[in-house]
Amino acid sequence: MYLIDCPNGVAGQLVKAGFRLNRLSQVFVTHDHSDHVLDAGSLAVLAWGSDLDHPIRFHGPPPLKQIVSRSVAASDFDTAARMREEGRPPLKPLVQVHETRNGGVVYEDARVKVTSAFVDHYTVRPAFAYRFDTSTRSVVISGDTTYSDRLVNPAKGADLLIHEAMYLPGVDQLAAGNDRLKDHLLRSHSHRAGRSDRGARRCEEARVIASRPGISGHNGRNVAARRSREFQGRSNRRPRSERGLTVLSIYSGWSDR
Numbered sequence: 001m002y003l004i005d006c007p008n009g010v011a012g013q014l015v016k017a018g019f020r021l022n023r024l025s026q027v028f029v030t031h032d033h034s035d036h037v038l039d040a041g042s043l044a045v046l047a048w049g050s051d052l053d054h055p056i057r058f059h060g061p062p063p064l065k066q067i068v069s070r071s072v073a074a075s076d077f078d079t080a081a082r083m084r085e086e087g088r089p090p091l092k093p094l095v096q097v098h099e100t101r102n103g104g105v106v107y108e109d110a111r112v113k114v115t116s117a118f119v120d121h122y123t124v125r126p127a128f129a130y131r132f133d134t135s136t137r138s139v140v141i142s143g144d145t146t147y148s149d150r151l152v153n154p155a156k157g158a159d160l161l162i163h164e165a166m167y168l169p170g171v172d173q174l175a176a177g178n179d180r181l182k183d184h185l186l187r188s189h190s191h192r193a194g195r196s197d198r199g200a201r202r203c204e205e206a207r208v209i210a211s212r213p214g215i216s217g218h219n220g221r222n223v224a225a226r227r228s229r230e231f232q233g234r235s236n237r238r239p240r241s242e243r244g245l246t247v248l249s250i251y252s253g254w255s256d257r
């Protein structure tokens with residue numbers, strides 16, 4: 001199983017979706033904001049407690065090694081007790097981190113090739129989008145980004161582009177009078193329909209899913225309808241799955257980063 005980002009509650013979301021944690025093998029982190037990486041350690045610990053028998057490898061930008069190491073270390077007391085009392089193998093050799101500052105091929109196996117590309121998430125650098133290529137189709141996940149020319153070439157020819165798109169009328173609610181937070185939201189995220197449309201058209205009409213956590217007080221159907229009216233390219237509500245390949249992008253309820 002291949003996972004994009006590991007925010008608060010990710011293990012529970014995976015279980016609710018019917019996935020066994022011990023199937024997890026690769027985690028691709030788009031950037032190191034807490035709502036994308038906070039549960040790296042707890043995810044590894046819970047997978048280990050679910051009879052994980054192979055390494056989990058985290059891929060992403062620095063300081064990902066430090067984040068994962070310290071997060072796993074927070075459970076040292078628990079893991080030592082379980083090794084002593086339950087005969088479980090050591091956890092730390094099963095947690096690996098591939099840290100990179102550069103775009104390019106990140107991972108490849110018999111099923112999929114994963115390539116990263118830089119995107120623009122304001123002062124958080126590097127921040128990555130990921131493209132997953134299989135023998136039959138391709139999926140691109142933008143991560144958090146404002147409109148970025150750097151995403152155009154990696155997304156060309158993709159069957160599906162999952163691109164974040166902030167609901168602009170909800171920004172003031174999120175900011176709650178904090179002008180610096182509002183500035184961050186507008187500089188860090190995609191929110192102009194024209195820009196999203198232009199990007200999708202330059203990506204050779206990839207099917208597009210707009211993704212962003214919900215905003216309380218705004219009806220989800222109304223948000224989707226407005227985006228549909230504003231967006232001129234193809235869109236879809238959910239992706240088709242690739243047989244034998246599970247790629248998941250799971251976000252928590254946080255929406256202020």
